[in-house]
Amino acid sequence: MKIDLKKLTASQHASIPFSETIDLREETLYGVKPFQSPVQMSGEVSGESGILRLKGTIKTIYSTACARCLKPLQVLLTAEVDTVLSDDPDAEEEDDLFVLTGDSVDPADVMVPALILQVQMTYLCKEDCKGLCPHCGADRNEVDCDCESKQIDPRFAALRALLDSGEDERN
Ligand SMILES: [Zn+2]
Ligand SMILES: [Zn+2]
Known part of the structure; x- marks a missing residue:
């Protein structure tokens, strides 16, 4: 007009x-x-x-x-x-x-x-949105997947192997 x-x-x-x-x-x-x-x-x-x-x-x-x-x-x-x-x-x-x-x-x-x-570059559904799990894609606001606990830090894995072999020697 x-x-x-x-x-x-x-x-x-x-x-x-x-x-x-x-x-x-x-x-x-x-x-x-x-x-x-x-x-x-x-x-x-x-x-x-x-x-x-x-x-x-x-x-x-x-x-x-x-x-x-x-x-x-x-x-x-x-x-x-x-x-x-x-x-x-x-x-x-x-x-x-x-x-x-x-x-x-x-x-x-x-x-x-x-x-x-007025448009912002990013919007969030809520301030503390937990986002998606990078491993399984689950919405972490709705489900607690156990991906995080399954991801073993490689440094701990090496330590675990050492401990396990130590136990074997004692037995
Ligand atoms: Zn969100
Ligand atoms: Zn997951």
Whole structure:
């Protein structure tokens, strides 16, 4: 959805509200498509004394997986945006400054990058997730496999062999 900014620049105090649901299902991030839920954004573009400003909130449910146990996770992702829209083509684009390419703006162009900035590199299902057993692949949050005790440290194995042979001599 494009918002026509001419109406705003013409008046001293005006604002145009927007509310839209956008589809980012095809958006790829870190090799996956994590935006499988609708993305909702709402806010307003306002003009005051020649300064255009876009304020709003964007949110969605982010589909990911626990970095340790790989359990699928749904994370609420949200970003608050408050950005000045500049029509100066030489202006530096920053978090709080968006450079316009015409006399309209698509709020998604401003808000989607802000949403993506909120994505963390890793998520955990819980702070103390025990992860998967590297030997049998069992989820250690749910089962206690005995792989750990079966893995005999080679140094202890050598010691055991020594002790065993010592016992043999005594017998
Ligand atoms: Zn986990
Ligand atoms: Zn195991």
